[in-house]
Amino acid sequence: MTDSLTRVSTTTSAVLLATTAAARLTCADGTLLDRINDQLATLPVRDVQVVPPGAGLGADLRSVAKIARLSSGPVVVLPADLVAHTEALALLLEHPARDTGALVCFDVMAAPLRPPVQVERGRIVAAGSSFHEVPDANATFRGVLQAGEADLGTLADIAEELAELADTGKLGPVSPVEAVDLLLVGLVRSGVRVRAATLGPLHCDRITSQHSADAAVTRLAEVDETRVRLDTSVKSEDGFFATYFVSSWSRYLIRPAARLKLTPNAVTGISIGMAVLSAIWFSEGTRLSQIAGGLLLYLSFVLDCLDGQLARYTRTFSPLGAWVDGMADRFKEFVVYVGLAFGYTAGLGNPDGIWYLAAAAMILQVVRHSVDFSYSGAVADSGRIGAAWAKPRRSLLESADGGRYGVPRQGMLRLAQRMERESVTRYLKKMIVLPIGERWALIAITAAVFNARVTFLSLLAWGGVAALYQLAGRIARSSR
Incomplete structure (x- = not known):
């Protein structure tokens, strides 16, 4: 990214x-x-x-x-x-x-x-x-x-x-x-x-x-x-799918992309094009087109990871680039939803409520992203207010630190932090929240093997669990 x-x-x-x-x-x-x-x-x-x-x-x-x-x-x-x-x-x-x-x-x-x-x-x-x-x-x-x-x-x-x-x-x-x-x-x-x-x-x-x-x-x-x-250009704390099925080989594209003088935003643009082509293939509604759409969606995600890796490698940064990347992710995902819904209608000749499922999946993702961004914004605001008004928490004359800062951790937070220490549970914790890598893998596989109805139902089921997990975590952290 x-x-x-x-x-x-x-x-x-x-x-x-x-x-x-x-x-x-x-x-x-x-x-x-x-x-x-x-x-x-x-x-x-x-x-x-x-x-x-x-x-x-x-x-x-x-x-x-x-x-x-x-x-x-x-x-x-x-x-x-x-x-x-x-x-x-x-x-x-x-x-x-x-x-x-x-x-x-x-x-x-x-x-x-x-x-x-x-x-x-x-x-x-x-x-x-x-x-x-x-x-x-x-x-x-x-x-x-x-x-x-x-x-x-x-x-x-x-x-x-x-x-x-x-x-x-x-x-x-x-x-x-x-x-x-x-x-x-x-x-x-x-x-x-x-x-x-x-x-x-x-x-x-x-x-x-x-x-x-x-x-x-x-x-x-x-x-x-x-x-x-x-x-170090490759994220060390990425999701399971991104780590083992994308970054394990996309790292070999970083130097060629740098030598070609591709900018991270140019790679983002190519990724958007791949996602649009994926949606077009999905809209055909045939089994072969669904497989082709799934493959293009996977390649689009590879490029989505590559643009961030290239940015970190070349150290070319700006807030505009980060904003463009975030907006591109939402656009690519939702245009694929539309392509899947069209393809399901074309393949069966009967919408069977598919558009309602597509809309529900979009709304759920919007809500989940709103929870994340609003919480991050609230944390940043409270941090700025605290920095402006709070007194030093410890005297510089204290010879002993006295241990950890802050209040004792609550049970849910202690459990989450224990999970971070083990690689298996750490990845399970990341997968629960249905990050973009797992989400796009879910879309590509279910669309290629089954159909759009299974894709949307899977997104709603997993996404619902992820939303509850995120809400519980945000509430626990906010009450510290």
């Missing part, structure tokens, strides 16, 4: 903390500072502000605060003693949301330069430093933090507060090496939503010695960044 139209605007600013001696260690590209500076030049960064060694942690944090207040776009803060894949930095700097996020790795080997964090549902809910503990850590922070434009004021306030605490000795023996770690702690404890950008097989490590610098650079060469970029 496409997310794109044009490349992200290059308005991100970078604050490069060259405040440790390790930043001046050497590598093939000069110093580590030179290396990271050269990498930032290849990414959508407007300017790089280098903070040299100064009067201490407080001064460094005040420099970050000043830059955050003057910036008109996202600000990424990172240390100059970093050895990382360029693709790892791009996980934050080229993400379409341009939101607040941090690079993390799912390991539990916390160390002074790898502070512990707790990640839940793609969000960092607790972060640590030498002063702040995370009892239930399941990942480590790797030193790269980005603040979205909406959170720049909060970042500046936190940096100034931390600077004051550091100068007065209230944070204990913290040092300039922990500046980024402390900023992450502050953002998380202030209730800011911090996206966890996971490294996967990529590397991003802070360096303390020449030996570790040489070893880290050698490790970078062991990973094929191009292959990783291709792999």
Whole structure:
């Protein structure tokens, strides 16, 4: 599914903390500072502000605060003693949301330069430093933090507060090496939503010695960044049908499509054409035409997945592209419903209420999508209101994190989250809600093997169960 139209605007600013001696260690590209500076030049960064060694942690944090207040776009803060894949930095700097996020790795080997964090549902809910503990850590922070434009004021306030605490000795023996770690702690404890950008097989490590610098650079060469970029272009948390019957081979179309300079929106257009041809074949009403229609519908869905994969691979994004993709999905599905209804009438010579079934299936899908979008909008609105009015949820002076944020989970939510940990139950959970992959597979198979009446009855039965499941889940989450 496409997310794109044009490349992200290059308005991100970078604050490069060259405040440790390790930043001046050497590598093939000069110093580590030179290396990271050269990498930032290849990414959508407007300017790089280098903070040299100064009067201490407080001064460094005040420099970050000043830059955050003057910036008109996202600000990424990172240390100059970093050895990382360029693709790892791009996980934050080229993400379409341009939101607040941090690079993390799912390991539990916390160390002074790898502070512990707790990640839940793609969000960092607790972060640590030498002063702040995370009892239930399941990942480590790797030193790269980005603040979205909406959170720049909060970042500046936190940096100034931390600077004051550091100068007065209230944070204990913290040092300039922990500046980024402390900023992450502050953002998380202030209730800011911090996206966890996971490294996967990529590397991003802070360096303390020449030996570790040489070893880290050698490790970078062991990973094929191009292959990783291709792999991460394919959704890792997609539905069962999309994962095993589409993405397992559509990934091999991404590079050819990129070489042909096809845009994601062009692929979306081809997908629409396939769906219209599918509807035309369905409208013939013969068994052969039903099979042909089902095959074309499957290929249309393949292209529907490919446009999003191509968007992520080429990193060309825009809200218009996402809107076009969503509207195209609804149009394709409903035009196929019409084709099926016409074909059933043509094949039997008797409508037998088929149009009522088609209309009911359309209405059910509209209601289901309304539930999803209205809930997502309500969550976004409440998040904005909370960010504007809520006080920090935890004091920066608390040395122990105290566990998870929020109220205890309810039974239904605990069950759903337990299901997420097992691959079989995770896919069953995804299939229950009848996502677009399973829905189009259901249409294609039932139309090719049976007829449109069976297709619509199947959509109404499965879709009804899915609607009840979605409503129950939304109510449970809303009552947390």
